[in-house]
Amino acid sequence: MNIEVLKGVGATTKNILNELGIYTINDLVNYYPFRYNVYNLIDITNDIDESLQISIKAKVESNANVFYIKKNFNRLTFKAVNNNRVFNVTIFNRAFLKKNITIGRDIILIGKYNPKKNTFVASDIKFKDFDKIKIEPVYHLINGLKYANLCKYIDEALHMELKVDEYIPTYLLEKYKFIDKYTAIKEIHKPSNINILKQAKLHLIYEELFTFMFKVQMLKNNKQKILKPVKNIDIEKVNNLITNLPFKLTTDQLKCVDDIISDLKSDKRMNRIVIGDVGSGKTIVGQIAMYACFLAGYQSAMMAPTEVLATQHYNNLKNIFKDYDINIALLTGSMTKKEKNTVIEKLKNKEIDLIVGTHALFTDNVEFSCLGLVITDEQHRFGVLQRTMLHNKGENVDILYMSATPIPRTYALTIYGDLDVSTIKTKPAGRKEVITTIYNNSQIKDVLHQIYEEIKLNHQIYVVSPIIENNEELDLKGVEELKNKFLLAFNNKINVEILHSRMSNDEKDKILNDFKNNKINILVSTTVIEVGVDVANATMMVIFNAERFGLSTLHQLRGRVGRSNLQSYCSLITDKDNDKTKERLTCLTESNDGFYISEKDFELRGHGDLFGVKQSGEMHFNMADLNRDYKILLQAKEDSKEFIEKKYYQDYKIYDKILKDIEFID
Numbered sequence: 001m002n003i004e005v006l007k008g009v010g011a012t013t014k015n016i017l018n019e020l021g022i023y024t025i026n027d028l029v030n031y032y033p034f035r036y037n038v039y040n041l042i043d044i045t046n047d048i049d050e051s052l053q054i055s056i057k058a059k060v061e062s063n064a065n066v067f068y069i070k071k072n073f074n075r076l077t078f079k080a081v082n083n084n085r086v087f088n089v090t091i092f093n094r095a096f097l098k099k100n101i102t103i104g105r106d107i108i109l110i111g112k113y114n115p116k117k118n119t120f121v122a123s124d125i126k127f128k129d130f131d132k133i134k135i136e137p138v139y140h141l142i143n144g145l146k147y148a149n150l151c152k153y154i155d156e157a158l159h160m161e162l163k164v165d166e167y168i169p170t171y172l173l174e175k176y177k178f179i180d181k182y183t184a185i186k187e188i189h190k191p192s193n194i195n196i197l198k199q200a201k202l203h204l205i206y207e208e209l210f211t212f213m214f215k216v217q218m219l220k221n222n223k224q225k226i227l228k229p230v231k232n233i234d235i236e237k238v239n240n241l242i243t244n245l246p247f248k249l250t251t252d253q254l255k256c257v258d259d260i261i262s263d264l265k266s267d268k269r270m271n272r273i274v275i276g277d278v279g280s281g282k283t284i285v286g287q288i289a290m291y292a293c294f295l296a297g298y299q300s301a302m303m304a305p306t307e308v309l310a311t312q313h314y315n316n317l318k319n320i321f322k323d324y325d326i327n328i329a330l331l332t333g334s335m336t337k338k339e340k341n342t343v344i345e346k347l348k349n350k351e352i353d354l355i356v357g358t359h360a361l362f363t364d365n366v367e368f369s370c371l372g373l374v375i376t377d378e379q380h381r382f383g384v385l386q387r388t389m390l391h392n393k394g395e396n397v398d399i400l401y402m403s404a405t406p407i408p409r410t411y412a413l414t415i416y417g418d419l420d421v422s423t424i425k426t427k428p429a430g431r432k433e434v435i436t437t438i439y440n441n442s443q444i445k446d447v448l449h450q451i452y453e454e455i456k457l458n459h460q461i462y463v464v465s466p467i468i469e470n471n472e473e474l475d476l477k478g479v480e481e482l483k484n485k486f487l488l489a490f491n492n493k494i495n496v497e498i499l500h501s502r503m504s505n506d507e508k509d510k511i512l513n514d515f516k517n518n519k520i521n522i523l524v525s526t527t528v529i530e531v532g533v534d535v536a537n538a539t540m541m542v543i544f545n546a547e548r549f550g551l552s553t554l555h556q557l558r559g560r561v562g563r564s565n566l567q568s569y570c571s572l573i574t575d576k577d578n579d580k581t582k583e584r585l586t587c588l589t590e591s592n593d594g595f596y597i598s599e600k601d602f603e604l605r606g607h608g609d610l611f612g613v614k615q616s617g618e619m620h621f622n623m624a625d626l627n628r629d630y631k632i633l634l635q636a637k638e639d640s641k642e643f644i645e646k647k648y649y650q651d652y653k654i655y656d657k658i659l660k661d662i663e664f665i666d
């Protein structure tokens with residue numbers, strides 16, 4: 001039913017409600033309050049703390065007087081009684097309430113009571129529905145929509161013959177003794193008491209998480225059903241490659257390789273993610289997968305989020321396979337048209353076996369001759385329902401994601417719920433924890449001293465600033481100024497270079513190469529080096545204005561050092577010493593464990609905007625809060641699993657609609 005059937009909803013109001021996503025009566029009753037004002041009614045006594053805001057029930061004892069103090073400033077006073085005590089009430093700028101203050105009327109006063117003066121200074125007075133206003137819902141409103149009106153519309157809607165959709169199956173409603181859906185919705189808007197409100201919320205939270213997990217698991221099931229040609233892999237050759245690597249793979253890496261190979265060999269399409277902390281060695285795992293795919297006669301592609309990273313992966317592959325007869329290529333957006341066309345032509349003719357690139361790889365004119373595997377690095381920036389773009393380049397290609405950002409277990413379940421997960425927990429043997437210290441700008445000498453010590457050992461340093469050019473207003477030093485400062489501090493005796501996103505790719509490549517070859521002592525950059533850059537001889541990371549970065553970013557940046565058995569250091573420089581900043585940064589000095597840090601980040605920032613997931617929209621829950629409701633999520637997951645396995649959902653017509661919704665998600 002359209003909202004226009006409601007009294008008072010004309011074209012204007014309709015448009016305003018539409019803006020909030022409310023089109024139907026059902027949308028309206030599903031527009032939940034985001035919080036509640038709870039008025040704990042108490043009685044006034046002589047012990048009341050005059051500085052505390054309280055709410056009391058009172059009866060009006062006298063008519064009200066209004067004093068006009070000056071323009072737009074007035075005072076309304078009257079007498080009221082509570083707990084057998086008559087006292088004065090004052091409220092400012094509510095002259096218009098005078099007519100409502102009638103002797104004998106029951107009211108609720110919100111404000112502060114001063115026992116000595118026997119005066120109550122009210123910030124608000126409530127008149128209606130005495131018993132019910134103890135808990136008052138608060139809604140997100142927009143211009144043109146008044147609170148009272150929204151409540152009125154919702155109230156009217158609740159009085160209509162509403163057919164509310166119940167998604168929780170009957171047997172679970174009984175198992176958990178949930179109140180029925182209609183009551184839940186009514187109580188959400190007009191809570192009778194705290195207890196019922198809690199039950200109502202529980203119902204809606206569970207329902208939301210149950211249906212979400214249902215979708216995610218059905219999606220996973222659907223994907224697992226997709227068949228593809230089996231890949232025949234010469235395992236001996238794969239093992240040879242592994243044995244000849246310059247290092248020994250860790251147990252977790254070997255386990256990942258096993259998982260992947262058996263996926264490649266199976267007749268079901270692979271949908272796997274490798275999750276591992278920075279520096280845990282995911283790249284080599286992906287590269288081995290590419291080789292395995294090559295052995296089976298297929299092309300494979302690896303997509304990286306930045307050109308810097310793509311180039312690094314490319315050089316890496318070239319290096320590993322320099323003695324093999326394998327054709328390797330790079331494709332990025334900044335290559336000339338001619339270069340691109342050559343690569344595209346070769347891809348089509350199967351003259352390229354392994355290709356690395358940025359998003360450019362998946363533009364329309366790129367065609368593969370026989371694509372068998374797509375690997376996406378740093379995939380955590382996309383959500384469940386958004387990973388579709390890569391899969392149209394070949395017949396049911398195997399799909400492997402790699403995420404360098406450990407995410408909280410809650411998110412893993414929801415974001416990666418549709419994937420098989422392999423985890424790399426252990427770092428390569430011999431790695432030392434990065435020693436992390438917080439400094440303020442007045443201690444910069446200590447940092448310089450440490451840099452000097454490291455340079456003497458022929459080690460290299462990263463310096464990161466949030467911006468390229470100075471910002472006077474925010475008092476931020478950009479990379480260019482920092483470069484000059486370092487040159488000055490070291491009497492021009494060392495090599496300092498800068499790296500940032502505004503440089504051309506050739507320039508960037510040159511700088512990174514020089515840094516790799518130890519021709520640069522200090523590399524001053526923006527966060528372009530955040531993801532993936534790998535130089536083992538770099539042992540120190542200095543981050544200016546560390547307070548401006550999120551915990552996960554800082555952890556990623558720190559992950560640029562500590563990539564060999566050399567002791568490494570990370571200096572976080574900040575002049576902000578408020579508690580929040582301190583708590584965040586201290587977290588890094590205490591731990592090198594990305595999983596721990598992501599949990600902390602999650603706690604401190606709340607759910608919603610972690611790693612940009614919010615932008616994907618799909619992680620937005622109406623009622624549920626993943627952090628708070630984690631236990632419910634786990635339960636909902638178990639329950640929806642049974643619901644699917646026993647095919648109970650076939651008995652619920654309402655699930656047909658959900659299944660339709662996910663049918664087209666690849």
Ligand code: ADP
Nearest residue numbers: 247248249250278279280281282283284428534
């Ligand atoms: P990330 O997981 O962050 O992507 P990388 O794949 O870039 O990490 O690996 C970090 C560094 O560790 C690389 O220089 C890589 O060659 C090296 N590495 C990977 N696996 C091992 C291992 N088992 N032993 C020693 N070094 C390794």
Ligand code: MG
Nearest residue numbers: 282283404532
């Ligand atoms: Mg990586």
